[in-house]
Amino acid sequence: DAGVIQSPRHEVTEMGQEVTLRCKPISGHNSLFWYRQTMMRGLELLIYFNNNVPIDDSGMPEDRFSAKMPNASFSTLKIQPSEPRDSAVYFCASSQVGGGYTFGSGTRLTVV
C-alpha cells in the first residue's frame, strides 16, 4: 500500500489566491482527518469525515476554508482567498474504525 498520499508537497502562493490541497486515503480506511500544524499552535484538527460524510468541521478557522470528500478515495481542502496567516503544514490522515492513524507527508503552504 502506498500509504496516505497528499499533493502538492509544497505550495507557495500569493495572498488572495485560491489554494486546493488533495488527499488520497489508504484503501479500506473509512475515516479521514485534516489537521494543520504550526509552531505556535501544534497540530489542530480542522475537519473529519466518516464514510465520506463530514462529521465535525468546528475546527475550520473561517468560511474561507472548505473541505469535500466526494468518494472514499479522495478529499480536498480549499482555502479561498488565502492569507499569510494560513501558512502552515497541512496533514491528512486516515484510519479504520478503532485503528491507528496513518498520516500523509503533508503539504507545506506558504502564503506571501
Added chain:
Amino acid sequence: RKEVEQDPGPFNVPEGATVAFNCTYSNSASQSFFWYRQDCRKEPKLLMSVYSSGNEDGRFTAQLNRASQYISLLIRDSKLSDSATYLCVVNQNSGNTPLVFGKGTRLSVIA
C-alpha cells in the same frame, strides 16, 4: 486549559542517558492514549499505545495514571536516532473520533 499539555523542551541529553517526558490531559472521560514521534519536516508516526497497566517496547516504557490524568514516556539508553519531537495524544471517545495532540516535546540526543 489546553486539552493535552506537554513540556515543549528541548531536552538535550547525551547518548546512553535515560530521559522521561510527561503529559497531562484535561478530559477525565478520555478513552485511549498514545505517544507519536515526529521527525523534523516529516509526518507524525505512532510510537506506542499507552495502557493502564503500563507497557514496554524495547527501550521505551509508557505509563498512564488515570486518577491524575497523567501520561509518561521513558526512554532508556538514548540513541542519536531517538532525536525527534514526541507527541502525547489522547482519544476522548471510542471509535473513529479524532485524536487530540499535544504540541510535543523536542528531544536532542548528543554524541
